[in-house]
Amino acid sequence: QVQIVQSGAEVKKPGASVKISCKASGYSFSNFAIHWVRQAPGQRLEWMGGIYVGNGNTRYSEKFQGRLIINRDTPATTAYMDLSSLTSEDTAVYFCARAVRAFDETNPASDYWGQGTLLTVSS
Amino acid sequence: EIVLTQSPGTLSLSPGDRATLSCRASQSVASTSLAWYQQKPGQAPRLLIYGASTRATGIPDRFSGSGSGTDFILTISKLEPEDFAVYYCQHYGSSVVFGQGTKLEIK
Numbered sequence: 001q002v003q004i005v006q007s008g009a010e011v012k013k014p015g016a017s018v019k020i021s022c023k024a025s026g027y028s029f030s031n032f033a034i035h036w037v038r039q040a041p042g043q044r045l046e047w048m049g050g051i052y053v054g055n056g057n058t059r060y061s062e063k064f065q066g067r068l069i070i071n072r073d074t075p076a077t078t079a080y081m082d083l084s085s086l087t088s089e090d091t092a093v094y095f096c097a098r099a100v101r102a103f104d105e106t107n108p109a110s111d112y113w114g115q116g117t118l119l120t121v122s123s
Numbered sequence: 124e125i126v127l128t129q130s131p132g133t134l135s136l137s138p139g140d141r142a143t144l145s146c147r148a149s150q151s152v153a154s155t156s157l158a159w160y161q162q163k164p165g166q167a168p169r170l171l172i173y174g175a176s177t178r179a180t181g182i183p184d185r186f187s188g189s190g191s192g193t194d195f196i197l198t199i200s201k202l203e204p205e206d207f208a209v210y211y212c213q214h215y216g217s218s219v220v221f222g223q224g225t226k227l228e229i230k
Contacts (some may be wrong), residue, residue: 021187044169044223044224045160045162045211045213045221046221047213047219047220047221058224062218094167100130100179101172102168107173107215108213108215108219109158109170109174109178109213110170111170111179113168113169114167116167119207
């Protein structure tokens with residue numbers, strides 16, 4: 001069965017960086033994209049970016065261009081999100097999710113989600 | 124950037140009722156690019172519908188999606204107790220955006 005397991009909660013100071021991992025299992029990792037979505041407390045979902053695992057092509061929301069890097073380790077079936085220059089506004093739950101359609105680089109509709117990783121940015 | 128506006132903000136209904144949730148786009152979008160999610164407190168979102176009307180695997184057939192252009196609808200034909208949650212629509216095109224959500228609460 002498909003499982004997506006994320007790394008644990010993080011506490012960071014303003015200006016720091018964070019790297020969150022997303023371990024996938026139960027399907028052909030290379031055939032799907034992984035997308036990252038965050039949700040600040042009481043707020044709507046916000047798409048950050050995604051990576052098509054097969055060729056490593058990435059797509060980022062303009063909002064995060066320059067401080068977000070998404071990559072993957074295919075043999076380890078793990079994707080990573082690296083967010084730098086953190087501020088208190090980055091305090092949120094971060095989710096990774098598998099795209100619903102195989103071989104689709106761009107469609108971020110996602111059917112299997114990680115449990116979420118709480119990032120707290122505070123001095 | 125396309126803006127998605129969901130209405131109503133809160134919908135109060137009883138189990139067994141029919142729910143109709145709206146998602147309006149600020150400009151016309153492809154039907155293939157609209158998805159709906161359900162989210163319960165403390166949980167990850169659950170994909171219900173993608174391509175405006177295709178149910179995701181394992182989603183009960185009481186959930187249906189429709190619409191085109193700027194107006195999309197999620198219908199829950201007969202509410203079950205577990206359906207009370209927040210619902211989000213998502214558009215994917217040159218950008219990816221979510222609506223602000225509709226909270227479906229028990230009346």
